[in-house]
Amino acid sequence: MNRKEEVLHDVVIKFAGDSGDGMQLTGSQFTNNTALMGIDLATFPDFPAEIRAPQGTLPGVSGYQLRFSSDQIYTPGDECDVLVAMNAAALKVYHAIRSEGTQRNVVDLMQTRAELYQHLGYHAYEQKLDQLFEAKQTQQLTGDTDGHHH
Helix, strand or coil: CCCCCCCCCEEEEEEEEECCCCHHHHHHHHHHHHHHCCCEEEEEEECCCCCCCCCCCHHHEEEEEEEEECCCCCCCCCCCCEEEECCHHHHHHHHHHHHHCCCHHHHCCCCCHHHHHHHHCHHHHHHHHHHHHHHHHHHHHHCCCCCCCC
């Protein structure tokens, strides 16, 4: 296998994966090591508003962009030269951004909040919690701490 070596003076790398996959940590570690080498850098952490969206969902894609250079830089860069995608959802979102300049065309593929709640069984979970809290309140009001009526 022939390898081609090329010296780059300015590189933008993007780490992308599910929220909770460690993209922010990976980017931070890469940033720390780059800084320790005395190389100029700029970063752009990119994480969704959703807290721990289900694995593999497009709204759950988290990223960390790092630009480093042997020259002085002032921004984290626009397009990434290297994409390290940890899953298909990250690849799909950033491929759309790279090829179309926007994620507009993948938004329709993303789950709505109602679809997400249905997928997670959220409403059934909320009902169960309500039942447990109601039972606990009843116990406290009646003084029935062991669950038996006296």
